[in-house]
Amino acid sequence: MDIAEQIRTDPEGGSRRLVAELGAGLWALALRLCENRADAEDLYVRTLETAVAKIAEQRGPFFSAWLRAICLNLRRSDLRRAGLPADRSAVPESIPDESPTPLDETAARADAAAVRDAVARLPERLRAPVLLRYWDGLSHAEIASALGVPESSSRRLLTQARAVLRAELDDLLRERRTP
Amino acid sequence: MKPSDPDSPSERRLAGTLRAALPPRPPGAPPERVCDDFFAALAAEDAAAGVRPPDVTARVVAAARRAAAASPASVSSRRPSLRRRVAAAAALFAAIAGLAGAATVAVVAALRGADAPPPAPPPPASGTPHPELRIDPTTPEEPAPMKTLPALVAAAAALAAAPAPASQSPAPAAAPAGESASGGVPLAGAPDAVSLRFEEADYVFCALDDPRQFLREWQEALLPLANAVTQEVGSVGLAPADAKALDAWFRPLVPTNSLAPFPALLAEDPVMGDTIFTNCAAGLAAVLEADPDYDPAWLLDETLPGIPEEHRQALLPFYDPSLVTLSFDAVPDAALFAGGSDSGSGADAAGSGAGREGKRSSSFASKAHPSSPPEADSSLPPEADPSLAPQEPSSSAEPAAPQPPPPPPMPDFKLLQRLLYQELVVPYYAGPDGSTYFKDHGAAVVWKFALELGRGRLMLVPNREWGGAYDLVVRYGVDDPFVRFCASVGCWKWGWADKARELRDDLAFRLAGGDATPFQSLLLAHLAQRYEPSPERLAALRDAFAAWGATLSGEFDRDDVRAWLGHWLVEDVAAGVAPVRGRNVVRDAREAALARRGADPAPDADPAPGTVPVHDDFVRDTFLPLILREVVAPLEAIKSDRAAPWRPMALAALRDWCHWISLGEDWPDPLYLGRAVSAAGRGCPWPAVRFLAALKNYDDAVWAKPAFYGRATPEQQDAAARRVADVLLAAADDPATTSLARLLMCRAAFLRTNLDHPIRPAGASIGDAFAAAFAAAAAVPPQRPAEARVLWALRPPSVDWEGVRLAAADGWLREMAASRAAEAEGNVPAALARFERAAELRPAFPEPWIELLRLHSDEGRGARVFYDEARARELDAPGAAGAMIDALRPVHGGSVEDVLAFGDECLATGRFDTRLPVAWAKSRYVAASLLGPDWEEPFRGAAAITNMDRVADSLLASPRASRQDACEAFHMRLWPLYANNDFPALHLACDAYGSCEGDRNVLEADFDGDHPMKRYQTGLAYGFAGYHHEDVEEAMRLWRVEGDLPAARAAFLARAGRVSAATNTVDNWEQSFIAGRLAVLDCTLARPGDPPYSLLPRIWSTPHYPKFWRSLRENFGFNLEQGILYAGRYVAQMAASEPVVPSNAVLAVSVRPWPDYAYPRFWIVPDDTPAFRPGSGRVRGLLLERCSHGWNAGWADLDLFGGGDAPERGTGGERIHLPPDAIDPDGAVRVELQFLGGAVTVLAGGKPVPKLAGDRPVSAARPHAVAFVGNSFEFLQADVRVLPRAER
Known part of the structure; x- marks a missing residue:
């Protein structure tokens, strides 16, 4: 039984399973969307609460993607409410000092983390082709097959994703361009 | 977004960065889990760094319990809701189309779908x-x-x-x-x-x-x-x-x-x-x-x-x-x-x-083409299709000629299509290369052409296609011969003979080298003979056909193919019956029907004075020659300019301008304006040309999209407007500029600038200049009676009618307006009888009483009895309070105080759960308009602001609130704010509202030091309603003066019938143009003793725009509200009083895709006119479109009998098809349609068709979603055969 179905039939057990199985990945996303840990915690719990409240609307096999979409949308709403641009092009500040962060360890690791954060902040439809291409090393045809879209579409998505990433990682790439 | 080069340095750098930053992927991990794995990796990394998620399990479990405790249906019904709505609509459609079984199944399907849990995704059945x-x-x-x-x-x-x-x-x-x-x-x-x-x-x-x-x-x-x-x-x-x-x-x-x-x-x-x-x-x-x-x-x-x-x-x-x-x-x-x-x-x-x-x-290319058996639908005899019936000569320009033989039996249509694909589309793609955009653009033209040619309906190719081809050739220089051919045909069709010849000759030149395929040569010969017949051309056409026929081979080498295409491409033009302006099957059918009834189908000669010429020939024979004579000819006659290098360009620009004006176009694409700019830049001194150039400059500065030009500063916009005004001033002193030319210039300036920019130093405005130019033009007696109608059509919205009447010494204006009043008067008894009958048939409905209230509005306070009847049936019956306010106007014996008191009465009810208090707002608007310079008075004081806010809030809070209410509520707040000089609040409200273009600057600019009642953005009630008032008022006055005039009911019927026929033919913008001249009515200006119901038609001279000239946004952008204000009760009132739309077996009812406010019901009341023959399969319902020109109109005022066909594309309505056998001619048929939370009820002959359950209440967050009922068949109507019930 998938998680959504379990939450519908057994709210308590399903919720526990939700937190246990998908909580960590969601937390990773929340951390990268927010500028401090408190906000991330708030976003994290609101995402989970929203998910179980709207579980009846969830359908299809992409439960984790749906969960991440909720998280992204909630964050966008928060930003708008705060009068901030919902789509930030700048890489967010690192997590404050009260908790240890991997971003502080070395410059190289910070760069890598920034890249991963940027990938994490991509919309799901753009993130998947990027990961399939650069993580799994799939060809365009394979990506298209995996996504179930024509190759032209997967290429287009990848192009869009690269454009977003270039904008986000502008400083980083510029440094590499001028060693 | 074009894919970037993966080998470029930047791409390699990015790829390297990404690969280096991503952690190792577990081998063999499924690709569909790539995102999950990625976040799992991030989580592991975070965990390793000590950043762990907080423990929120308890909170989530509690939330899940809460959700489960709440009604499961309330959260789970969203998805099925749409399905249920759609299925309900489908069921209605099926039910009224006789598909009872399907309807039941559809409902069952919807309900099952609603109740069942979301189905699991089925396994994939094939590879991708x-x-x-x-x-x-x-x-x-x-x-x-x-x-x-x-x-x-x-x-x-x-x-x-x-x-x-x-x-x-x-x-x-x-x-x-x-x-x-x-x-x-x-x-x-x-x-x-x-x-x-x-x-x-x-x-x-x-x-x-x-x-x-x-x-x-x-x-x-x-x-x-x-x-x-x-x-x-x-x-x-x-x-x-x-x-x-x-x-x-x-x-x-x-x-x-x-x-x-x-x-x-x-x-x-x-x-x-x-x-x-x-x-x-x-x-x-x-x-x-x-x-x-x-x-x-x-x-x-x-x-x-x-x-x-x-x-x-x-x-x-x-x-x-x-x-x-x-x-x-x-x-x-x-x-x-x-x-x-x-x-x-x-x-x-x-x-x-x-x-x-x-x-x-x-x-x-890679397939053989086996001959396939004809489809069932294509095996019907061609005579079943009215479009394939022998044509009648429809143009006096065509020489009398013997009728051609009837068309031969149609071959297998798909075989024809394959042939035409091979002859047209394949060579097209093999032809000169262009960019992909142009190639694809042209392909649509070619393909449409092939489809219609296969049907023998070449002239039904939509103007959009001809226009698209013309656009490609003229603007973008596309070389493809076939696209050029299409452009040439389009020019012939529009009557642009010079351009058509030019393109045809150019095409012949291009193909002279032997590059043309035989079919291209055939089409070229066909084109030559069709539009400029001669024995030589006919012989050449026959030769070309024979040469092409000799090339047929394989499955295409068939006699029936030759006979069919030979008929359409050779024999009809040989017989000289191909109409120059194209053949319109809807119009033909309509005129044939009128002829059977003994009515005059289409008077080719000058109609009686005062009738509105709804006829192509008017444009061709009167309108265009007149303005060419007045605008172009005087300039052509100037000898000193003969050798000027700018002269051809300037004349071409002016001729184009005249063409477009004659086609009803006030705002075309600046193609010809560009020529005017070029000519002016090369020194052309003609004011008309310099005016067009200034207009182009103004367009660029004010209306052009920032994406292309960048938004001009207000100073630049003012400068552009001043330049337009300066040219107008210069034209006043130019001896070669005739009064009509000046009128056209002023009118164009007025309509295009849409701003009353002052003309310095005259101290007048463009609007005043327009009025003065009209008065001057009207002072010159028209050379032909028909030309008076041109002036009538070109008159300004606000003009000193008394002055014009005095200036028009020969009385042409008087005669015309008076005859319109007489026509209108002839309709009154029928309208009264119909509504009285409707009140008997449906005693519970307020609508008949509202209409009777309007009909008796001249009785002033006495009309209250009708208002009370309506209100007793529905407290805030749509339109009732508004009609009562109209009845209380001074012209009906009331007063400003009466109007205000009535508004107060409505407000005092405290029924903010209804729309009754909105009448308070309207009473203020009406009073403001009656008070003239003191218009602010009704809005002064804090109480006015408070009351208006209450009304606006209640409007927005209403469960029936529509999007339009949101607009209206914003506007409501603006008036008292403006009247009380609270400009900060005003700007804030404007900001909140935005403008139709999504550009707040537009609205802000309009408010700066300006009079809001002049602005349609804020002129809620009167911005454009006033457009009609002077017209009506003057006509009414003339009616009183002239007294007894012959009724022109028959002529009105014939005209309206043609209008309605035209409105069903929106693919033909010649017809659409005519449809745009729908009569517009008003009932608010009658005076004691006047006809109680002012049905005064008015030519709407700026109706439809050729679609190809306009970008998508332009089609809908600038005058959203303008359309709303235009439309509505005027046209609907005419519809109510004159049901004139026969439909050859299908009755189209326009329905509103938003909730039930304002116009929840459509009525079809049995018609007692002779053309209604029960059981004949012809239904005459109270049908007319609800907006003469389009989009998003008729939101609040369509509150009376008559449904509406919504023939104009994009009007926002959807259609259902109501077959005649769903209607019992002995009883009323009521179609009640409420979308998204409403119900659908069909009563036929007093017997209710099973009512479909309404949907759940409309979501407050998205209250006005679109629901879909039916479809439109547009120009294919002539092809549609409604199956008898037994065959379904």
Whole structure:
């Protein structure tokens, strides 16, 4: 039984399973969307609460993607409410000092983390082709097959994703361009 | 976005950065879990760094319990809600179409779908499943759950193999050639084989997510909107590899002799954001699920990023993507190619997206073309199709000639299409290269041409196509010979003989080298003979036909093919019966029907004075010659300019201008204006040319889109306006500028600038100059009686009528207006009788009493009895209070105080749960208009602000609030703010509202030091209603002076009938133009002793715009509210009093896609006119369109009898088809339609058709989603045969 179905039939057990199985990945996303840990915690719990409240609307096999979409949308709403641009092009500040962060360890690791954060902040439809291409090393045809879209579409998505990433990682790439 | 070069340094750098930053991927991990794995890796990394998620399990569990405790249905019904709505609509459609069984099944399907848990996704059936596509091929036997496309494909194949149920359209006879990769199930087309080809042909859809993009682009073009719109995007479209997929998805209309179109709608689910297709029965055909992170506010956030949240919330409803519905006819073209579908087509298209040319060319070229048996629908005799009946000469310009022989039997239509594809499309793609955009654009033209030529209906090619070809040739210099041919035909069709000859000769020159195919040569010869017949050309045409016929081979080498095409391409032009301006089957049918009734179908001679010429010939014979004579001829006669280098260019610009004016176009694309700019830049001193150049400059500064030009500063805009005014001043002193030319210039300046910029130093405004120019032109007696109508059509909206009347010494104006009044008066008894009868038939309904109130509005306070009757039936009966206020105007014996007191009375009821208090606001507007310079008085004081806020708040808080209410509420607040000089609050409100263009600057600029009542953005009630008032008032006065005048009822009927016929032919913009001249009525200005019901028609001189000249946004952008203010009660009142739309078996009823405010009901009251013959299959209902020119109109004032056909594309209404046998002629038929939370009730002969349960209440968040009922058949109406019930 998938998680959504379990939450519908057994709210308590399903919720526990939700937190246990998908909580960590969601937390990773929340951390990268927010500028401090408190906000991330708030976003994290609101995402989970929203998910179980709207579980009846969830359908299809992409439960984790749906969960991440909720998280992204909630964050966008928060930003708008705060009068901030919902789509930030700048890489967010690192997590404050009260908790240890991997971003502080070395410059190289910070760069890598920034890249991963940027990938994490991509919309799901753009993130998947990027990961399939650069993580799994799939060809365009394979990506298209995996996504179930024509190759032209997967290429287009990848192009869009690269454009977003270039904008986000502008400083980083510029440094590499001028060693 | 073009793919970037993966080998470029920047791409390599990015790829390297990404690869280096990503942690190792577990080997063999499934690709579909890549995102999950990625976040798991991030989580592991965070955990290693000590950043662990907080323990929120308890909170989440509590939330889950809360959700479970709440009603499960309340959260789970969102998805089925849409399905249920659509199915309910489908059931209505089916029920009234006689498909009772299907209706039941549809309802059952909806209810089951609503109650059942979401179905699990079925396993993929073949190689490349698209996980997002689900299909509902509603079958009579079993309500099908949502399926994936492969499942659909299998279902379609099964359907094809099974005997067709009686209530379904016949399934295709033959199985497709392809076989699936799994289990040998015949494939009707893999997902990737589905491609969409719309007429806006730079979109080539080879992927299932592309319709979504297509829809998105239209949304981007059309939003923001106050109300839902339906945009027609073309009649050639969806082209899957096999028609079976279409059969499974969409239901075809039944043509008598042509290819079956599959009408469909494409829209966005307002709740879920999914992209949905519906078929012509309103059944949900397919769903493309929205991306998980899809945000419906995307356009608002892109357009106005970072606006304050409260403003954003206020604007969100205007940017709701679900407001946009695309309507198109899908045509399966795979069958046009030999072999129909092939299993490889899916694979071919799957990876390409490379455009259809390659795909289609190869499909066609690589196949043999076995002769396939005729389809059932194409085997009917051609005489069944009125469009194929022998033509009558329709133009006096054509020489009298013997009738041609009737057309021979039509060969297999698909064989013809294959032939024409080979003759036209294949050479087209083999022709000169252009950019992909132009090539695709031209392909739409070519393909449409081929389709219609195959039907023998060349002249029914929409003007959009001709215009598109012309655009490609003239503006972009496309060299393709066929596109040039099409452009030339278009020019002939529009009467641009010079241009047509020029293009034809140019084409002949280009093809003289022997590059032309035989068919191209044939078409060229056909074109020459069609428009400039001569014995030599006819001989050449016959030779060309013979030469082409000799080239036929293989399956095409058939006598019936030669006979058929020979008839259309040779014999008809040889007989000289091909009408110059094209043949319009709807008009022909209408005129034939009128002739059978003994009415005068189309007076070719000058009609009686005062009648409105709704006839092409008026433009051709009177309007255009007159303005050419007055504008161009005096300049041509100036000898000193003969050698000037700018002269040809200037004359061409002016001739073009005159052409467009004659076609009703006030705002065309600045193509000819560009010529004027060039001529002026080279020293042309003619004021008219310099004026056009100044206008272009103004357009660029003020109206041009920032994307192209950048927004000009206010100073630049003012300078541009001043330049226009200066040229107008110069024209006043120019001896070569006639009074009519000055009138045209002033009118253009007035309409295009839309601002009353002062003319310095005269101290007058452009509006004043317009009025003065009209007075001057009117002072010159027209040379021909018909020319008076030109001046009538060109008159300004605000003009000193008394002055004009005095100036028009010969009384032409008086005669015309008086005869209009007489016509109107003739309608009154019929209108009264109809409403009284309706009140008897439906005693519970307030509508008859509201209409009677209007009819008796001249009785002033005495009309109160009718208001009370209406109010007793419904407290806030739509329009009742407004009509009562009108009755209390001083012209009816009332007073400003009466008006205000009535408003106070409505407010004092405290019924803010109704719309009654809105009458308080209206009473203030009316009083303001009556007080003239003291208009602020009714709005002064804090109490006015408070009251207006209460009314506005109640309007917004109403459960029935519509998007239009949101607009109105904003406006309400503006008036007292302005009157009390609270400009900061005013600006804040404007900001919150935005403008139609989404540009707050527009509205702000309009408010700076300006009078709000002049501005349509704020002139809620009177901005444009006043447009008509002087007209009506003057006519009424003249009626009083002239006394007894002969009624012109018959002429009015004939005219209105032609108008209505024209409105059913929107693909023909000549006809649409005429339709745009709908009479506009007003009942608010009568005085004691006047006719009680002022049905004064008025030419609307600026109606439809040729679509190809206008960008998408321009079509809908600038005057959203203008359209609202124009439309509504005027036209509807005429509809109520004069039911004039016969429909050859199908009755179209326009319904509103928003909740039940204002116009929840449509009435069809039995008609007692002779043309209504019970049982004859002809229904005369109270039908007229609700907006003479379009989009988003008629929101609040369509509150009386009569439904509305909504023939203009994009009016926002949807249509259902009500066959005549659903209507009992002995009783009233009431169609009550309430969308999204409403109910659908059909009462036929007093017997209720089973009422369909209403949906759940409209969501407060998205209250005005689009629902779909029915489809439109547009120009295909003549082809549509409504099946007798037994055959369904």
